[in-house]
Amino acid sequence: MKPADFDYFAPTTRGACLDLLGELADCRVLAGGQSLLPRMSLRLERPRAVVDLRTVPGLADRYVGREGALAIGCMTRQADLLADAGIAGRHPLLASALSFVGTVATRNRGTLGGSLAFADPCAELPAAAAALGAVVVLDHHGGRRRVAVEDFVTGPFRTSIGRGELLTSIELPSPSGRPFGCWDELATLQLERPYVGVGVTGWTDESGRVGGARVVTNGWLDRPFLLERAADALVGRTLDAVHVDVLGAAIRRDLAGERPATNLPRANVLVERLTRRIVAGLARDREVAHV
Structure with missing residues (x-):
């Protein structure tokens, strides 16, 4: 299919771009097009105008x-x-x-x-x-x-x-200490949309203990969701000394009451498994780095 008719604008200054966004009642911004254009081609979206950012200088600095x-x-x-x-x-x-x-x-x-x-x-x-x-x-x-x-x-x-x-x-934000981080996800097939994703990030001090951490999950909820108790379970320990049972219990408490936006069964179990896998992989990476 082809997109419905729309007006195309390619402003050459940031001010002109802001003018258009303020004046146009029904417009979408084109910043790369890998998500918007396919949806427009399927007519899932029918904006009256598209404002292309490629001609605005300084936006890739x-x-x-x-x-x-x-x-x-x-x-x-x-x-x-x-x-x-x-x-x-x-x-x-x-x-x-x-x-x-x-x-x-x-x-x-x-x-x-x-x-x-x-x-x-x-x-x-x-x-x-x-x-x-x-x-x-x-x-x-x-x-x-x-x-x-x-x-x-x-x-x-x-x-x-x-x-x-x-x-x-x-x-x-500028990272503290020695930063670490890893993302992992599950999908039915390669290149398919993931149905569960988990990211772990944080930093360690000179002794290798985690000084701060954050854990996030996505895909099965309607937005990214931060697992605060799971992050707390990592702090104060080296990554290879994290108690997996404590981590798992923290994840379950974080997710209690969260309603999946998809029909994914036992999503909390998959989040727990992915988080454990990431933490174990980060611990191995740290061990190899110090060999």
Whole structure:
């Protein structure tokens, strides 16, 4: 099928882009097109206008921002982030999650900002960003505001972006200590949408003990969900000394009362198994690194 008729705009300045977003009542922003364009072709979405960000300069920049945070422009390609050794070193969870995203072809076109703004419940990047404590920067003519990713995604394919606002960058806090992180997920077939994903991130001190951690799950809920008790179960221990029974009990308490957005049976069991597998793998990696 072909998309329904729409007006196409390619602004060449950030100000012109914000003007369009404020004036157009029914428009979508094109930041890479790997999610939006297929849905438009199937006529699942019929916006009256599309605003293309490719012609707006400066939206793929990366720089160190406030309090040492890494600011990543919304139009930064996923493939470029995956190839960046600095990302793997400072934010290994993001690098790990990127390796699960789509295919080489889609990563070459897909952008970090596009994935976050689309807010697919099965997408790896919104969940990984939430676990990393990332903040999205939303520009508008009156200034800008910053929103934590965990608050930015409000539901399946829904965010807190207001009319006239543009997601311009994502800020990743500077990691403490020695960062660690890993993403894993389950899918029926390779390249199928994952039905359960889990990410673990944190940092260790010089003795190898976990000083801080965050655990997130996605896919089977309507939004990324942070497992706070599971993260607490990792803190104060070396990764190879985490009590799996304590970790499992913490995960079950975190997920008590959460209603799956899919018909996935025993999702909490799968989350527990994935989390244990990730922690065991991180412990092995640390052991090998110190041999």
